[in-house]
Amino acid sequence: MVTKTKGMGELFKEVINKDLCTLCGACIGDCPYTVFYRGKIRMLDLCTREEGHCYGYCPRTRTDLDAINNKLFGVPFTGAEIGTVKDVFMARSRDAKVRSGAQYGGTVTSLLLLALESDLINAAITTNTDEDKLPEASVARSAAGVMAGAGSNYMAYPVLEALNRMPKDSKEKLGIVVTPCQAIALAKMRLDPPTQRASLDNIRLSVGLFCTWALAYDRFYEFLKNNVDLPKVRKFDIPPPPANRFDVYIGKEVKSFPLDEVRKYRMPTCAYCLDMTAEFTDISVGSVEGIEGWNTVIVRTQHGADIIAEAKKKGKLEIKDLPAQSLAHLKEASLIKKARAVQEIVKKTGDKNDLMYIDISHDLKEKLLGHKVGAQGGH
Amino acid sequence: MQYIDIDAPGSNQLFIGNEAMARGALEAGIGWASAYPGTPSSEILGSLAEVAKKRGIYVEWSVNEKVAIEAGAAASYAGIRSLVAMKMNGLNVVIDFLSTIVLSGIGKKGLVLMVGDDPAAHSSSNETDSRPVSKWLDIPLVEPGDFQEAKDMIPYLYDISEEFGTICILRSVTRVAHARGNIRLGEIPKVVHKARFEQYFDPAAPMPTPIMCVPSSFRHMFQHMRLDKIREKFETSTYNKYVGPEKPDLLIVTSGSGWLYSQDAVNALKAENRIGILKLGTLWPLPEKLVKSCLSKADKVLFIEETDPFLEGVIMEFAAGFSPESKRNLFYGNHTRHLNSFGELTPDAVIKAITGVLDIPYAPRDADYMKKVEAVPQQYVMDRLLTFCPGCPHRASFWAIKNALAMDGRHGFVTGDIGCYSMALGPAGFFQTRTHQCMGAGAGLANGFGQLHRFGFDQPVVSVVGDSTFYHSIIPGLVNGVHNHSDFTLVILDNGATAMTGFQPHPGTELTAMGEPAAQISMENICRAIGARVEVCDPFDLKSTTRTMLSMIEQKEGARVAIMRRTCELVRQKKEEKPYKMKIDPEKCLGEDCGCNRLCTRVFRCPGLIWDPVAGKTKIDEVICNECGVCADICPEGAITREAVA
Amino acid sequence: MNKLAKDPINVVVAGVGGQGNVMVTLVLGNTLVHDGYFVTxxxxYGASQRGGSVMSHLKISAEKQYSPLIPEGQADIVLGMEPVETxxxxxxxxxxxxxxxxxPRPxxxxxxxxxxxxxxxxxELLAQITGMSAKTYIVEATGEAQKLGNSMLANMILIGALIQTGLVTISREAIEKTIVDMFPKAVKENIAALSKGRELAAKQ
Known part of the structure; x- marks a missing residue:
């Protein structure tokens, strides 16, 4: 069950003031007491409710992964490296225009376009990049709007705020693109749906993005502003492997920064995250190690399988098997993220029995604590 | 409407003390009155202003007390009887001038300063007692014991002022200045005022010029000689009196409000045959002979006075110098803790002091009734905290300030000032104010905080002041801040009036005290001329005001000014109809549910919004709501709506 | 001016800032002073105008000027404009x-x-009030005033009720003169309210 026994005061005490906030946005948008401003969730006034959605939905408050997994996939949470999987393959958009604006293969954009086109959804909630290359939430209701949302800038942004702001009586069918932490918040919402908001059944498609860590909006933006001409930036990328560069495409130029320099601006909370592949979505999408211009795609639900089938049928995606070695690397990287998170948490709490927000079985805990994680690598 | 200059000598009227003093000033033939408003003194000038034109006198709300008294002194120098009024805080502002005018002397016509003290600080930020200033600065001081005296003492004081060439002070307290009682009116003389500044260089002239304080020691000595002469005069003043038996068990020495309270207490204790009361009206210089003769009547002496043990101190000091053969008294009062030197004097406090000295039983009500009193459940008599009026722009201003500071997140804070907006210390202004001292202090503090970045200080500082306060004492702080690159935001809550004290005009408003067109001084022009960045916003536009505040507190350095401009609701409603009709849709109201938790009634707390715990919804109190419309913008569900009234 | 049965008579007027507390005491006070009584x-004032509890003490005497505060437990009459404040x-x-x-209007x-x-x-609130009074007059002043077209007339209705109790000796002529002096534009309404108050108290 979702822990709904605490309120906003505790959310700030246990999560936000401890720099554990992931900026998922689950606690803002439908609450007059919290607001997102310049990279931080701020409390305008203290809500005295002893139980609040803000606390209950937060991905960094106690999270019963079994309950979530059961709710979404009908099976318990096993701790498998890349979560509950129906199918894994690599894909890219067949539309060159989509691919050109995309981070990797344009799969997410293609799927959203297809969903809009086939009336599976009426609107897509995504994180866009504004004129100044700052992230912003977008509710796209057209192909052009979806296209504008392509690409990543690696900065965390509370996109769930846009979901929370949907009018209570809205019947609009939604697609939503989320990071793993946002997917957890969304899953927690589904476990205990809010009664005073638009129905979560409106969400017809959730697409997760692979994520190793995100950059802190406020501090990283300062860094970018001081080092590149932001309005001219086309794209940000961390090319794999050995994933040691942060490339900024400015016009026709590429300016590279050592990843170590950029890593300083990581969200501290990402160190405690178990999930690399956005395990609690319909479909998860990321890069393919060693193969540029393609996406790794993990299908997790029937919903997900259906739209992939539709995409195949309509020729929207080019699909290939994922090389076994790539899959193995993905699983290892994902496992390392889990293991490192649990080990970092124990380092922080100083108590093997206190895993902060994570609620997992004893065996899984021991397995992750015992896994060798090596030096801090990856991106 | 009845004015204080009602032409009915000998008739009885019901006046508040301040009106009585103003009437007394008219009967004394004053030609000038200047003041800065402050409770409990404001009605002195306010009631004179209403009749000024008709009576041919000049009345001015001055920018602050110091200008008021200096301008008033000029009238005295030019041969016009002059009155200056202020509350005790104002006295502190004018101390420097007082300390020199006692040396330089006044003009040919009298100069009287009326100071209103506010014991218990009903409407003040302190409760200082003004009387010690008389001893400290060598200024004659009187204190009326009732309403009739409040009037009658004024002509008397002008005569003293002129006979001895010194400024005189009349001290009153809230329960004289603001209480109502019977006044028997006297005649208002017809005076033709003729002003001229005579420039005699002859030291023997009545008012030799230049007017100056040097040689100071000589003039200091001279003032002491004057006081000795005034003391002689005071010995026979009818404002000092003894009532009671020739040999009482207890002598009460009292003045001011203590006079009526002492009589009431003696009456309640039915102790008229045991207790005598020496009531002093002329306190300084102390009429020593009278005091000594009264002290000889009784062994036990109890001092009853409001706030400081002033008479207690000077009389015990005086008695300490008696010869060994003289009678020795047992003194009771504040030093024996029979009476407090803080808070308000009350008849109950006097009764308690008396029964603490004399063994007299006193039980105001029977035991059965006391049981009922104790049985009243506390929730039936819950406190009513003060709050901003429904529709008050300050509530909206502080909402925006609060949200901007919270969004900024650097633990910024407000240094406060004196006015209705002082209530921002509490829930009315969402507990935003962190400092609250005297007028101008918030801006001065902000100047200091704004320089501390060199020591690691990184919190935004916001000084919030009122419009009248801005002109009164903020401008030097802003000059200092801009000149020295201090990092703070000054917010001026411009509601177009000195609202706290009763809507007196100030240099930014249209009319003078006498209702004539004034030269309006633009606060934004002043601030811009000083070199500050200035933004003007409407606090009822919460979004844009919050944005403005954010841009102000995020500015990297320098003093900057946000003017939040909206007419005081109490002024607006006298001139205009209500702008909106407010409604609440109970279907949309979330009440205590997640996503609202009674934001409007629990946090915003406008008195026009009522929480109905049975329905679990908010309602509008249609009798109280002023239909300003602001709550519609804070309701997260859009349940509160405003409809423009055609 | 008549000698009073008890001298002084102590009246406490209780209400909430903005209700017109000062006006009520002024009407009573002016009338009594014109009749030759000493009134204090x-x-x-001041901050208490803004939503706080307000209270006026009114002392009436045929003999002398009393102090402006009533000692604890010494009220003869409480004129309550609001129940909690009463x-x-x-x-x-x-x-x-x-x-x-x-x-009884909250x-x-x-x-x-x-x-x-x-x-x-x-x-329960009114039961407490009744239990603590030798005699209680519950006067629906606000409701009646709204019927008369202006909720502010509630104050004059209460004054009417107070006069009807017979505890303060105010003649009809004296109070009507005060009304003419103080409310020249609304004499009729105020006199009607006054009568309404007397009528309501007479029934109790």
Whole structure:
């Protein structure tokens, strides 16, 4: 069950003031007491409710992964490296225009376009990049709007705020693109749906993005502003492997920064995250190690399988098997993220029995604590 | 409407003390009155202003007390009887001038300063007692014991002022200045005022010029000689009196409000045959002979006075110098803790002091009734905290300030000032104010905080002041801040009036005290001329005001000014109809549910919004709501709506 | 001017800032002074105008000027413009002989509202008031005033009820003269309200 026994005061005490906030946005948008401003969730006034959605939905408050997994996939949470999987393959958009604006293969954009086109959804909630290359939430209701949302800038942004702001009586069918932490918040919402908001059944498609860590909006933006001409930036990328560069495409130029320099601006909370592949979505999408211009795609639900089938049928995606070695690397990287998170948490709490927000079985805990994680690598 | 200059000598009227003093000033033939408003003194000038034109006198709300008294002194120098009024805080502002005018002397016509003290600080930020200033600065001081005296003492004081060439002070307290009682009116003389500044260089002239304080020691000595002469005069003043038996068990020495309270207490204790009361009206210089003769009547002496043990101190000091053969008294009062030197004097406090000295039983009500009193459940008599009026722009201003500071997140804070907006210390202004001292202090503090970045200080500082306060004492702080690159935001809550004290005009408003067109001084022009960045916003536009505040507190350095401009609701409603009709849709109201938790009634707390715990919804109190419309913008569900009234 | 049965008569007028507390004492005070009595009124001013509890002390004497404050437990009459404030005043100034005139119309306080407790139960509140008074007149002044077209007339209705109790000797002529002086534009309405108050109290 979702822990709904605490309120906003505790959310700030246990999560936000401890720099554990992931900026998922689950606690803002439908609450007059919290607001997102310049990279931080701020409390305008203290809500005295002893139980609040803000606390209950937060991905960094106690999270019963079994309950979530059961709710979404009908099976318990096993701790498998890349979560509950129906199918894994690599894909890219067949539309060159989509691919050109995309981070990797344009799969997410293609799927959203297809969903809009086939009336599976009426609107897509995504994180866009504004004129100044700052992230912003977008509710796209057209192909052009979806296209504008392509690409990543690696900065965390509370996109769930846009979901929370949907009018209570809205019947609009939604697609939503989320990071793993946002997917957890969304899953927690589904476990205990809010009664005073638009129905979560409106969400017809959730697409997760692979994520190793995100950059802190406020501090990283300062860094970018001081080092590149932001309005001219086309794209940000961390090319794999050995994933040691942060490339900024400015016009026709590429300016590279050592990843170590950029890593300083990581969200501290990402160190405690178990999930690399956005395990609690319909479909998860990321890069393919060693193969540029393609996406790794993990299908997790029937919903997900259906739209992939539709995409195949309509020729929207080019699909290939994922090389076994790539899959193995993905699983290892994902496992390392889990293991490192649990080990970092124990380092922080100083108590093997206190895993902060994570609620997992004893065996899984021991397995992750015992896994060798090596030096801090990856991106 | 009845004015204080009602032409009915000998008739009885019901006046508040301040009106009585103003009437007394008219009967004394004053030609000038200047003041800065402050409770409990404001009605002195306010009631004179209403009749000024008709009576041919000049009345001015001055920018602050110091200008008021200096301008008033000029009238005295030019041969016009002059009155200056202020509350005790104002006295502190004018101390420097007082300390020199006692040396330089006044003009040919009298100069009287009326100071209103506010014991218990009903409407003040302190409760200082003004009387010690008389001893400290060598200024004659009187204190009326009732309403009739409040009037009658004024002509008397002008005569003293002129006979001895010194400024005189009349001290009153809230329960004289603001209480109502019977006044028997006297005649208002017809005076033709003729002003001229005579420039005699002859030291023997009545008012030799230049007017100056040097040689100071000589003039200091001279003032002491004057006081000795005034003391002689005071010995026979009818404002000092003894009532009671020739040999009482207890002598009460009292003045001011203590006079009526002492009589009431003696009456309640039915102790008229045991207790005598020496009531002093002329306190300084102390009429020593009278005091000594009264002290000889009784062994036990109890001092009853409001706030400081002033008479207690000077009389015990005086008695300490008696010869060994003289009678020795047992003194009771504040030093024996029979009476407090803080808070308000009350008849109950006097009764308690008396029964603490004399063994007299006193039980105001029977035991059965006391049981009922104790049985009243506390929730039936819950406190009513003060709050901003429904529709008050300050509530909206502080909402925006609060949200901007919270969004900024650097633990910024407000240094406060004196006015209705002082209530921002509490829930009315969402507990935003962190400092609250005297007028101008918030801006001065902000100047200091704004320089501390060199020591690691990184919190935004916001000084919030009122419009009248801005002109009164903020401008030097802003000059200092801009000149020295201090990092703070000054917010001026411009509601177009000195609202706290009763809507007196100030240099930014249209009319003078006498209702004539004034030269309006633009606060934004002043601030811009000083070199500050200035933004003007409407606090009822919460979004844009919050944005403005954010841009102000995020500015990297320098003093900057946000003017939040909206007419005081109490002024607006006298001139205009209500702008909106407010409604609440109970279907949309979330009440205590997640996503609202009674934001409007629990946090915003406008008195026009009522929480109905049975329905679990908010309602509008249609009798109280002023239909300003602001709550519609804070309701997260859009349940509160405003409809423009055609 | 008549000698009073008790001298002085102590009246406490209780209400909430903005209700017209000062006006009520002024009407009574002016009338009594014109009749030759000594009247002293102690009022709370300033900050207390803004939603706070306000109270005026009115002392009436045929003999002398009294102080502006009534000692604890020494009220002869409580004129309550608001029920919670009436009970508050009875706690401090009531006694076994006190006569109370109360308007049962509540004014909600942001503190009742802010805490979520709401306004106390009216029936229990009035029972407390009645239990602490030798005689209680419950006068629906606000409701009656609204019927007369202006809720501010509630104050004059209460004054009418107070006069009807016979505890203060105010002649019809004297009070009507005060009304003419103080409310020249609304003489008829105020006199009607005054009569309504007398009528309501006479039934009790």
């Amino acid at each position: 009124i102690g009022e709370t 009970l508050r005043v009875l706690k401090s100034y009531g006694n076994q002989n006190v006569v109370t005139v109360v308007n 004014i909600h306080a942001v503190d009742f509202t802010g805490s979520g407790a709401g306004y106390p139960d009216m029936r």
